[in-house]
Amino acid sequence: MRTRAITGLFFVIVLLSAMFLGQYVFAVFFIVLSICCLDEFYRIIADDAAKPSRPLGLLVGGVLFAAYAALRLDIFTAHYLGLIAPLIASVFITALYKKQEKPFAGIAYTLLGVLYVVLPFASFFTLGIMGGVYDYRLPLGFMLILWSNDTGAYLAGRRLGKHLLFERISPKKTWEGFAGGVLLALVTAMAIAHYFPVIAPWQWITIALIIAIFGTFGDLVESMLKRSQRVKDSGALLPGHGGLLDRFDGLLLAAPIVLAFLHTVLN
Template identity: 35%
Template sequence: MSELLKRTLSGVFYVVLLISAILISEYTFIALFFLFGIVCLYELQKLLKLNSYLNYIVLTIALVFFGILKYHEYSIITLLIVTIFVKILLLKDLIIINKIPLFEGKKYILTLFYLISSIIFLTLIPYENKEYSPYILIGVFLLVWFNDSFAYLVGKNFGKRKLYERISPKKTIEGFIGGLVFAMIASIGVAYYTKTLDYKTWLIVSILVSIFGTCGDLIQSKLKRQANVKDSGNIMPGHGGLLDRLDSILFAGTFVYAYLLII
């Protein structure tokens, strides 16, 4: 019971902190994601057995450059293309290769394009016609939470066929479908209450979040298995590391941003 209480309290604190920072102003939101980025970078470097202060400098410069100064132009398109390419290669490693090759250069590629650029794209999502629109990002987070929660509940109660047993024994195909369906249903409520994007856009965002969020979760699980650890850290009692909580949205956020950019 004490473990459940710890998990609940830390989860509530995380949600309240996140939503409050997003709603107060774009600067509190960017500041929080800077702190999230520092913690996640520390946890990822521990998983990869990499010790580089340069990555923290790159994260800081990138957030100032893209998040505060709002310098986008062609540079953000280039970063987006490279990030999506790296993530597709990671999906290939997830499906085809038993062990993700982690030579020194690959470790830096992962920190730069699996994590740092993913944080940048999350900070760029809540803008509509260059105006800060916090409810867009809150809506994306809500869809992630709906997907994760119902994937767990449906999988626990009805799951029989394993989704990817070698990497994540508890995930089931039924759970994945349940998470996807309930996220799609939740997108109707998100569209209605946030009054930002239209119903069709939120529906497609819910599908992107479910598919690529699950992929991000599986890639993070594979990295943890290779590092022979259960969690990426212990900053959140009962939940593990912050990277464990953000792995889905960090991976999916890039594809959500790309879709919003296109439309």
């Protein structure tokens, strides 16, 4: 428990520092983080029948995210995005030279990883530059709500949990825990709305509901992935916590939907 607490505190400090140190540190940190999570996904999903092209997939994901971030930060123009097309084509071409039972399954795993992991982190990165100028308040508020949802679900589920939420996928999650997560996420959102008036209070509350619902689904989806591949944790990088993907599974489905919501209401 002590190891878990120390690791968690250290990682939170690093994460907050990346947000507070400006747009370039923010971008680089989350590009690296997305690549590490993508690597964990590839290691989990690989099996005897089909293996993703891990080095190539990491290159595609990293270049795609970096090119998008550079474009949004006005480092270069959109013309350079055309360089990504040959990289994606190479995923299909390299499969010709591999002796796999199901080559297209390997191709699908490679590109699915980019879609499942890199796109959500790129969506989260976009929250920081929605107004055209970097502002840490939206991504920080997102993370605080996400952590509150996880904490509320854990505490309520541990003390009050009786009715299982999705026994086939996660035998420990309960409806009581889900309700506790929603409640604490809403309370946190109302507090954030007071200190971070970058958007309206009702929008923070809506974001809290999106994170609570789709963050839970994201957790269940990652549990489904690990259960199907018979692994307990996505990795061992964080002592006491498992892998990075385990810590950010709630972000994977929630971040793109939060971004879509904000784009809709703010435009």
